Amino acid sequence: MFRRGLLVVLSGPSGVGKNTLLNLLLARMAGIRYSISATTRPPRAGERDGVDYFFFEPEKFLAMADAGELLEWAHFCGHYYGTPRSYVEGSIARGTDVILDIDTQGAALLKKKLLEGVFVFLMPPSWQALEQRIRGRGKDTEESIKERLNRAREEIDHLSDYQYVILNDDLERAVGELEAIILAERCKVVRNDVAGFLAAFFAKN
Ligand code: ADP
Numbered sequence: 633m634f635r636r637g638l639l640v641v642l643s644g645p646s647g648v649g650k651n652t653l654l655n656l657l658l659a660r661m662a663g664i665r666y667s668i669s670a671t672t673r674p675p676r677a678g679e680r681d682g683v684d685y686f687f688f689e690p691e692k693f694l695a696m697a698d699a700g701e702l703l704e705w706a707h708f709c710g711h712y713y714g715t716p717r718s719y720v721e722g723s724i725a726r727g728t729d730v731i732l733d734i735d736t737q738g739a740a741l742l743k744k745k746l747l748e749g750v751f752v753f754l755m756p757p758s759w760q761a762l763e764q765r766i767r768g769r770g771k772d773t774e775e776s777i778k779e780r781l782n783r784a785r786e787e788i789d790h791l792s793d794y795q796y797v798i799l800n801d802d803l804e805r806a807v808g809e810l811e812a813i814i815l816a817e818r819c820k821v822v823r824n825d826v827a828g829f830l831a832a833f834f835a836k837n
């Protein structure tokens with residue numbers, strides 16, 4: 633049965649484990665791709681251009697935003713972040729699901745535009761765990777850690793705008809829950825071309 637791809641939006645405070653969860657999900661689930669964001673933030677150690685992000689100068693980023701080439705974009709802790717439009721729209725039109733890791737500002741913009749999105753929020757088990765994870769990642773400066781922890785409160789304030797919440801205490805269980813949400817969304821009648829399927833189904837009888 634043909635259906636358009638899902639647009640799955642994953643948000644949560646910086647350091648909660650969005651990247652870690654996505655990598656595990658993408659390694660085990662077929663039919664879904666990660667949308668690589670554009671950003672003006674400098675790469676962290678080990679991050680690769682075109683893999684983790686497209687790293688752009690602010691001029692180039694803002695030119696893309698002006699040209700309508702970003703599906704959404706936001707300013708987060710001193711840098712711009714945005715979702716390249718053509719990759720997402722092309723994948724969805726072909727029936728491939730796409731998952732985005734974006735902040736709550738970007739998610740709110742998409743929620744207004746796209747009725748069919750699936751909005752998932754990843755929560756840390758405690759404030760202490762969140763702080764330990766950001767520090768444990770070992771890739772941010774002290775200033776950036778403080779900024780992200782401040783911003784984390786604002787991100788968590790938007791939890792009730794989401795359709796699903798996953799507690800990232802046990803990583804394996806959290807990945808299983810994300811996978812279950814996506815599998816259930818794929819089976820929704822309204823997301824499938826039921827009319828086309830039924831026409832073909834009865835034409836053969
Ligand atoms: P985000 O993408 O949300 O900023 P990361 O995926 O970079 O977060 O994770 C931040 C840190 O937390 C990483 O060092 C990661 O290994 C760790 N982490 C992620 N999930 C868990 C978990 N369930 N339990 C313990 N540590 C975790």
Ligand code: 5GP
Pocket residue numbers: 643644645646647669670673704705706708713714715733734735737738739
């Ligand atoms: P980080 O610098 O830790 O990689 O990301 C910081 C924040 O930016 C995270 O909350 C992440 O979800 C968000 N982010 C990453 N890409 C995008 C994007 O394309 N658009 C928006 N709005 N936020 C993004």
